[in-house]
Amino acid sequence: MAEVAGERVSDPIEAGGAMGWWSAADVTEVAEMLASRRARLWQVVAPADLAAWVFAEPALSPLDPPPADIDGDWTDGLGLDEAGRRAWAFAGWAARLVVPDAAGTAGNYWILSRLDDESPTMLRLTVGQLEILGLHETGGSVWLRAHAAPIVSAMDAGAADLEDWGRRGIEVLDDSTKTLAEEKVLLRCPDLDTATWLLRQPPVVAGLRLLSCWLAAGPYSFAGRYRPEIAGRAWRASAALPDADQGGAARGDGVGFDRPYSAAAVPPELPTQRSFDADAYRAGAADHDRLCRMLIAHLAGSGLRAGAGLAGVNVDLAWRDAAGNQFIAEVKSIDDRNHVDQLRLGLGQVLEYRHRLAAAGLPAMPVLVVSRLPDPTWREVCAANGVLLLAGDEEATWPALRTAESPIVTTAS
Numbered sequence: 001m002a003e004v005a006g007e008r009v010s011d012p013i014e015a016g017g018a019m020g021w022w023s024a025a026d027v028t029e030v031a032e033m034l035a036s037r038r039a040r041l042w043q044v045v046a047p048a049d050l051a052a053w054v055f056a057e058p059a060l061s062p063l064d065p066p067p068a069d070i071d072g073d074w075t076d077g078l079g080l081d082e083a084g085r086r087a088w089a090f091a092g093w094a095a096r097l098v099v100p101d102a103a104g105t106a107g108n109y110w111i112l113s114r115l116d117d118e119s120p121t122m123l124r125l126t127v128g129q130l131e132i133l134g135l136h137e138t139g140g141s142v143w144l145r146a147h148a149a150p151i152v153s154a155m156d157a158g159a160a161d162l163e164d165w166g167r168r169g170i171e172v173l174d175d176s177t178k179t180l181a182e183e184k185v186l187l188r189c190p191d192l193d194t195a196t197w198l199l200r201q202p203p204v205v206a207g208l209r210l211l212s213c214w215l216a217a218g219p220y221s222f223a224g225r226y227r228p229e230i231a232g233r234a235w236r237a238s239a240a241l242p243d244a245d246q247g248g249a250a251r252g253d254g255v256g257f258d259r260p261y262s263a264a265a266v267p268p269e270l271p272t273q274r275s276f277d278a279d280a281y282r283a284g285a286a287d288h289d290r291l292c293r294m295l296i297a298h299l300a301g302s303g304l305r306a307g308a309g310l311a312g313v314n315v316d317l318a319w320r321d322a323a324g325n326q327f328i329a330e331v332k333s334i335d336d337r338n339h340v341d342q343l344r345l346g347l348g349q350v351l352e353y354r355h356r357l358a359a360a361g362l363p364a365m366p367v368l369v370v371s372r373l374p375d376p377t378w379r380e381v382c383a384a385n386g387v388l389l390l391a392g393d394e395e396a397t398w399p400a401l402r403t404a405e406s407p408i409v410t411t412a413s
Helices: 024-035 045-054 082-098 148-156 162-167 192-198 202-216 228-240 276-299 339-359 377-385 393-398
Strands: 111-114 122-127 130-136 142-147 171-174 182-191 317-320 327-331 367-372 388-391
Touching: 024 045, 024 202, 045 202, 082 111, 082 122, 082 130, 082 192, 082 202, 082 228, 111 228, 122 202, 122 327, 130 202, 142 192, 142 202, 148 182, 162 171, 171 367, 182 192, 182 202, 202 339, 276 317, 276 327, 276 367, 327 339, 339 367, 339 377, 377 388, 388 393
Parallel strands: 327 367, 367 388
Antiparallel strands: 111 122, 122 130, 130 142, 142 182, 171 182, 317 327
């Protein structure tokens, strides 16, 4: 982790209750570290987005869609007792919590294995080339591998207490595997209850996520061993864990977002191939940040607070109005050359996010924010799909967005 090279997060709540154990400089450093890897994963999730996710308030990937559909009850044919059902639930919960884009990357970057030729039967979560979680179906010993940097940083800041971990029976061990040998730790817990407590600590989640991001961006040779029904069963099982159903914590404890907004980190070194315009990319990122902050300030004028993400869905901004109605916004920087593509992309994204949230029992009113609007026909297109379209150069005409009376249709006509 970087030393305090940037502005330290001062609000314990906005830092995931961690008393400022990470800074914006840490996010930038992780983004640069991940961007140095050339991997297919970047076709799915950009390094800067993953870096922000590493330190975000822990939230689960949505329950739907799962990596694989399961017909009937997920326990069918497994012969599990209560301890076994809890072990499966924990394994699915961990995957949803610490694997990047977990549903979309199953079988391509990670697998969950059931080793029933051992006694007792074991469940193991493998990301990239490394097993990062192992546990017995009996609910006994649980071990986790995590990147050490966030955990050490939290301990230095007083946000994690090694002595308390010891009293709970948690062992922090040197890890003998070669991958990142000097930068990761092995955490061993005596039982599932202790492991569940440990995975509710934000620095531990950050350590697991950081390790997973690095591993998922490397070589992967286990696609042939992927059994989708194993991942799907555990995914469904995770809904039985307390707080695993995208409840209050995942929804921002009533504030309507997962984490405070922060601009995505742009690595200083960007690809130089002819098809990539680094200057345009930087300008687009800066304009995106400007529009996000413009909407946040606009909402603040009505006493509303906006942040990023919602129930694990990576919306640009989310907030609740004075009546408690949920809003989400997708923000797009556009110019004369790309405005059609960007409007199509932005509309598609915000409709997808609305659908995913509705499937998770969280209806939301969608908003699309663009730099400007060269073609006013898009207002009708968006309105027909229940989306409010806002142009950045027309902020003076924006509605207050403080009540559900804002001109938003919640179902497509």
